[in-house]
Amino acid sequence: MNIKLIAIGKTDNKNLQTLMADYQKRLGFYIKFEFEIIPDIKNAKNLSEAQQKQKEGEQILSKVSASDVLILLDENGKHMTSEAFSSYLQKHMNSGIKQLVFVIGGPYGFSQEVYNKSDGKLSLSKMTFSHQMIRLFFIEQLYRGFTILRNEPYHHR
Numbered sequence: 001m002n003i004k005l006i007a008i009g010k011t012d013n014k015n016l017q018t019l020m021a022d023y024q025k026r027l028g029f030y031i032k033f034e035f036e037i038i039p040d041i042k043n044a045k046n047l048s049e050a051q052q053k054q055k056e057g058e059q060i061l062s063k064v065s066a067s068d069v070l071i072l073l074d075e076n077g078k079h080m081t082s083e084a085f086s087s088y089l090q091k092h093m094n095s096g097i098k099q100l101v102f103v104i105g106g107p108y109g110f111s112q113e114v115y116n117k118s119d120g121k122l123s124l125s126k127m128t129f130s131h132q133m134i135r136l137f138f139i140e141q142l143y144r145g146f147t148i149l150r151n152e153p154y155h156h157r
């Protein structure tokens with residue numbers, strides 16, 4: 001099984017990029033992981049919030065295949081401990097699916113079409129994080145999840 005993480009817009013923050021790259025590399029020892037960024041469209045056109053969500057939603061759905069399991073990162077989603085999340089990853093790996101796709105919404109969240117197509121919602125906290133910060137927190141939890149599954153020590157920096 002592959003894991004793909006989709007997010008909206010590049011980050012210009014070098015610290016965030018460095019930390020992301022570090023966790024991506026570590027995660028790569030456990031699973032084929034792809035991080036895909038959908039270009040931020042807000043600067044290109046003068047769109048309303050609803051129009052922006054709609055456009056981003058179309059782009060998100062164009063990246064997802066019918067056979068993928070699509071999970072949205074959403075503050076109103078299911079809460080899990082890191083141990084439960086590792087079992088959740090294992091359950092998907094055992095199910096024989098080819099790709100598990102997680103998506104982080106843009107600054108305004110997801111369009112209704114994206115919610116309608118999703119297979120589940122996962123929350124990392126009841127608090128709202130920026131669409132930039134959450135990608136680092138989530139990738140760290142993916143890495144942590146695999147260290148739990150393999151019963152390996154968590155490597156701190």
Ligand SMILES: C[S@@+](CC[C@H](N)C(=O)[O-])C[C@H]1O[C@@H](n2cnc3c(N)ncnc32)[C@H](O)[C@@H]1O
Pocket residue numbers: 072073074075076103104105106107108109110122123124125126127128129130131134
């Ligand atoms: C700034 S938030 C969007 C908030 C927006 N008000 C909404 O209704 O979703 C941007 C994205 O970050 C992710 N996000 C933010 N906080 C989160 C949390 N606590 N748990 C999971 N995902 C979160 C979600 O994917 C969200 O779409």
